Amino acid sequence: MLEVRDLYVDYGKIAAVRGVSFSVGAGEIVAVIGANGAGKTSTLNAAAGIIRPTEGDIRFNGETMTGHAAHRYIREGIVQVPEGRMIFRTLTVLENLQVGAYRLGSYLLGRASPEDVLQRFPMLADRLHEPASNLSGGQAQMLAVARGLMAKPSLLLLDEPTLGLSPIAVEEVFNLISALRSEGLTILIVEQNVRRTLAVADRGYVVEGGRIVLQGSADDLSRDDRLVARYLGVDDGSLRQRARKGRLR
Amino acid sequence: MVDFIQTTIDGLSIGSAYSLIALGFTLVFGVMRRINLSYGPSIMLGAFAGTWIFVTLDAQPWLVAAVTVAGTVAVGVYVERVCFWAIRRDAAIASMVSSFVIWMQLEEVATILLPGRTYPFPELFRTGGVEIGPYFFRMEYVTTLTVAILVLVMLRLLLFKTRFGLALRAVSENPAAAAYMGIRPGRVIFRAFVLASLIGGIAGYLLLAADQQVTPYFGLWATFKGLIAMMLGGMGSIPGAVVGGLILGVIESQTQWYLGNAYKDLSSYLVLFMVLVLRPGGLLGQGIAEREAQAFRRI
Numbered sequence: 001m002l003e004v005r006d007l008y009v010d011y012g013k014i015a016a017v018r019g020v021s022f023s024v025g026a027g028e029i030v031a032v033i034g035a036n037g038a039g040k041t042s043t044l045n046a047a048a049g050i051i052r053p054t055e056g057d058i059r060f061n062g063e064t065m066t067g068h069a070a071h072r073y074i075r076e077g078i079v080q081v082p083e084g085r086m087i088f089r090t091l092t093v094l095e096n097l098q099v100g101a102y103r104l105g106s107y108l109l110g111r112a113s114p115e116d117v118l119q120r121f122p123m124l125a126d127r128l129h130e131p132a133s134n135l136s137g138g139q140a141q142m143l144a145v146a147r148g149l150m151a152k153p154s155l156l157l158l159d160e161p162t163l164g165l166s167p168i169a170v171e172e173v174f175n176l177i178s179a180l181r182s183e184g185l186t187i188l189i190v191e192q193n194v195r196r197t198l199a200v201a202d203r204g205y206v207v208e209g210g211r212i213v214l215q216g217s218a219d220d221l222s223r224d225d226r227l228v229a230r231y232l233g234v235d236d237g238s239l240r241q242r243a244r245k246g247r248l249r
Numbered sequence: 250m251v252d253f254i255q256t257t258i259d260g261l262s263i264g265s266a267y268s269l270i271a272l273g274f275t276l277v278f279g280v281m282r283r284i285n286l287s288y289g290p291s292i293m294l295g296a297f298a299g300t301w302i303f304v305t306l307d308a309q310p311w312l313v314a315a316v317t318v319a320g321t322v323a324v325g326v327y328v329e330r331v332c333f334w335a336i337r338r339d340a341a342i343a344s345m346v347s348s349f350v351i352w353m354q355l356e357e358v359a360t361i362l363l364p365g366r367t368y369p370f371p372e373l374f375r376t377g378g379v380e381i382g383p384y385f386f387r388m389e390y391v392t393t394l395t396v397a398i399l400v401l402v403m404l405r406l407l408l409f410k411t412r413f414g415l416a417l418r419a420v421s422e423n424p425a426a427a428a429y430m431g432i433r434p435g436r437v438i439f440r441a442f443v444l445a446s447l448i449g450g451i452a453g454y455l456l457l458a459a460d461q462q463v464t465p466y467f468g469l470w471a472t473f474k475g476l477i478a479m480m481l482g483g484m485g486s487i488p489g490a491v492v493g494g495l496i497l498g499v500i501e502s503q504t505q506w507y508l509g510n511a512y513k514d515l516s517s518y519l520v521l522f523m524v525l526v527l528r529p530g531g532l533l534g535q536g537i538a539e540r541e542a543q544a545f546r547r548i
Contacts, residue, residue: 069433070428071431074430075431080429081429082425082429087426088419088426090418090421091418091422095415099416099419102431105412151430151431
């Protein structure tokens, strides 16, 4: 479904992604794992057309996407739920959902109806006309995913969907991911919660210093000694701290 | 009491035109967090185009109105391309400085187009006014107020009932998040500029038709009034622009009536100063002021 080959992303002199190749098949959940600053978000942003890669080839359903802008990607069905949720706090919950359907919408707003998406999020349905700033972190993440689903994606990119959430909310996010997958949605996910992510994913890629250092099925990866030692041997919180201090290598 | 109410009515009428100009500033500030100092001069040049066809071709008032609005939009597009789009990745101050430079350019163009200082500007209706009880409603003011209310209603529908309005509000809050949803911020900003120019052209026509004359200083005057009204009401706040414009109009007409013309501007600066000391974000702009302050704290 998605084929990315030899992807390079530079920010001025800083090379964030240095030759990453990966693929996502229809119906799969593929995880991208790595420490902070490994180049995961840049990879995802390039795959969604948010940033233009310096080099590389991106194909979606056989069609070349490289060089197109984000709105073209969305029209083709590639939708990203950004890191940090990025919901519109001054807009209502309903308006946030309508922004999600922006690319499909007609000139008047009334027609972008969120009913299909809302069936999955009863909590949001109850609060449609409240400003999104009223939502808790977990609810805001649900809104961010719901907003992405409004664009009717065939490939959903999730960037750190559980970052900063309570354990209960983390649970809800992973339940949602499983539910979406069972309905046939293809998902590419970047997550720090490696254990939980590999439990729902089919395959995974481990990124370090802008390169893929390890890849394989989720089962193999969760048994891989190197990965276990580095990402699974410690709980995620202290992993994050160590990664931030740069002691991980 | 009759005097007070009468001056309030006059103030609200002229204030409704200030509101429209403040709306133009606030729409652009809202989507870009940048100030377009050339906004007033763009309206002035549009009005000069209008008065030019009036003076040279003896055009009908409605045609002058159309040319004024269309001229303002054309100049607005030029300003957007040069001062905002071309340097959109540079610091916000760069846009303000270059919009000041373009201001000078627009004034030059106006004086080349019509070298004199003052030109007549046609009014829409020749009738004097209506009397209701002890109150007198000048026809120009009735027109101004009616058109301003119409524009506000249309703008509200546009912002809250259309896809473009939603995109504009989304970009105002967070252009990066809007881009993730397939909105092209550059396009939304361009359209917001066209919209602001359209509103400015209408406001300019109404104000000048009430004065029945236009000078190159109208640009400076309109930028001042619009900025003061916007800051009174709150930067980037649409209800704030409306409230700010109305308050400015009432303050001016009351001081003019009770203290004389000389104190008109002084009193409005004084009120603006007090508002900004007590509520730094303007009367209704506190939310935006706080968000910006938070953003600075994060840096």
